[in-house]
Amino acid sequence: MVLIGMVSFIAMCQQVKKIEVSEWKNGFAFDKDKNPLFFDDEHNESVNGFSWDEKDRIVTNGIINGVHLFFTKNELEVENSKAKNPTLMDSSIKLRYKIENNIGYVSKDGKKWEPLKVSNYNETGKKDHEGYPIIYVNFDCSFFRGKYQLVFGF
């Protein structure tokens, strides 16, 4: 009985363990090992959105779902486009977004939340024609997943 209680206590401690933010860059929080933790638009003044890397896009019934992401403080708009005109927004879903314990969460209804996993923040060292850095990051949740390019231009 005591053992079960100790295991539960340890499990609870691990569950609420908060990874500290050691660095901010382009709206992303990073831990001390430079792994991206979450995106916070309150810390962002340069990234205008995220576009799914063209090479990885999946077309379903002529539609690219999640082709572009746009964060605000409490909302994440996931845009869809027709494959024949991927620049033009065709439709979107608006997810709720929150940050708790340095983890970003998304929800469709504000009741059931799931973490938005962020990984592989990759500064390629290359620049586009406007001189903006080309940076990729991976997002993963049940609504969308993929390798996204940070958009700095207009």
Added chain:
Amino acid sequence: MVWFDIRELVMKDMKLPGIKSPEDGKSANTGNKKQSDGFFSDIWNDMKGFAGNVGNFGKTLVDGVKDIAKGVKDFAESLTNYMVGSKIWETGAERTKREATDVLAKARAQMLIDFTGDKRSETNQKLANIKAFGAKYGVDVDFIEAEVRQMQDDYDEKQKNREIDARAEQFATGIDSSNPLAYQQVLGREFAEKYQDQDNVYVDTTKPLFTDHHDYLQNTGVFDDWLNVNLDNDSTQYLDHVDYGFEYNYGVEKHKYDSQRYLDHIDAGLDYDYVNKIYKIADDVVGDNDVKRGHDGTQNTWCNRAFDRMLSYAGVNRNMILMDGDVRYKSIHGDSSVLQYTRANDMVDLAHLAAQDPSSGLRLISAEQAQYYANKGFPVMAGYRNYNLVDDYQNKTGSDRYRSGHVALVIPDNGSYDPNRGPRIAQAGWRNYNTKANAYVNKGFGGSWKKKKVEFYLFER
């Protein structure tokens, strides 16, 4: 049957003189014959008497028939007069006119019920229909038009006062009794005219008229002219220029969208005819292939091309934000020809300069005013001037090059204004947003909006 009835009536009841019945013919002859001169003479006299009687009878009979016909006619006229007098009968012309009047009365009543004041073009169309109908059936409808025009005037006056009150409320909340006339310095003529005699109205002189940004412009004199222009009242300039169309600006070509000029709807509010027109322009242009990122094999974006085209389709004079080369190019190749020289940064630079000249037709306004005037029917530009240099461009070319700025068209929005997201826009760019996207400045301009670097310019005419 009529003949027999008449004969019976004539012979028995009316007892007309000189007519004998078959039963008493002899006694009737006795009174008419002359003194007898003999047998044949008597016969001859009897025959003459008989013939005379027949003639008299025929004459009397014709007169009787005439009398009866006249009686019938008089009766019919009396009946008609009675039926008409009792409003049971009416002439075809009268009936048509009456029913047309009834229709117009119903139309008038429905029009008054439906009248909202902000749908001016719809009201005008209904009035035109009523006038045409009235003219067709000879019904006077001038009173209906006068009535509706009066309602429209009343509405406009109230609306204007509401707007003035709203502005007054917005800026009069902070009280600074040290300068009671300060409101005249910041609010403009409408407000001043209304409140010039009210000594108890104050505004906070420390509260800027334009609350969002542009600190660097506060001492440029850009706003001075604002005090001397009453946009809403200048009806000769902004109203009823339905036929301006495209030709007014350039005289070059007639475009499919120019049936009504953009600025005709200055007082229309969210009049749906106007909204639908602007939305259609935005949707058509933003969906054009040549404003799609990557359409030419590069990663260039085409906000300037799309914005210029939207204004072109709306018939707006925008020469003041085009490079001279494009002004010349368009004068030759048509107003809707694609830009050759003017980038988004150029547009914002030129707009900034033009806004300092009151005669330019361009005015710097706040973000909230941008939405307000877009809803009123004004074309409004949202623009960001990018002062960041393209990395390594100097090293490679020996000259500087700024990164691309951004421009978009502010479009009408029927929701309440949200200062966090800014006005509603249509744009091309990294992402193209038509009306369906329901995008706002915060989305199209991203970080530049957060840094309060987006400027808004109103095209006055």
